[in-house]
Amino acid sequence: MNHMNEFFWIPLLIISAICLVGVIFLCIGIGLSFREKKKRSVCTQPVIATVVDIRNQAIGASSYAGTGETNMTSWFPVYEYTANGTSRRKQAFMGTARSEVSIGQKVELYVNPERPDEFYCPTEKTASVRKVFTGVGIACISVA
16 A cells, blocks of 8 residues: 555656746736836826847756757847937847847837836847747646
8 A cells, every 4th residue: 555655656756846837927927018008107208219229148957968858048138218308228028039129220118217227128029038938838737
């Protein structure tokens, strides 16, 4: 009988791990949703920004070369805009797998009138990322 109890714990641990991953992903998705709603509610001043730079950043599990890991590159546009009479340069919060804008391109941003360094770009794909995290979270919880 004791031998049977040992095998009972293995599926229970697997199901618990899948459920935990699901809860973590779901919480990230919900957090991104709240962040997006808050940004849209406070960033109400439209400004025209110019893309002045596009920074790329290697994203991977490790920064060591030659470990066999595939590093992905994310592209982050840097916007220059004027708000409350002051010129500002700010990097986008969300990077993309390939550059989706070009240097010199004009983009509409929405700035927080109280804190002009805070902005959101309606063309950023934050909704897609939020949906992926929420969907994976719900799927993991459903499977568990």
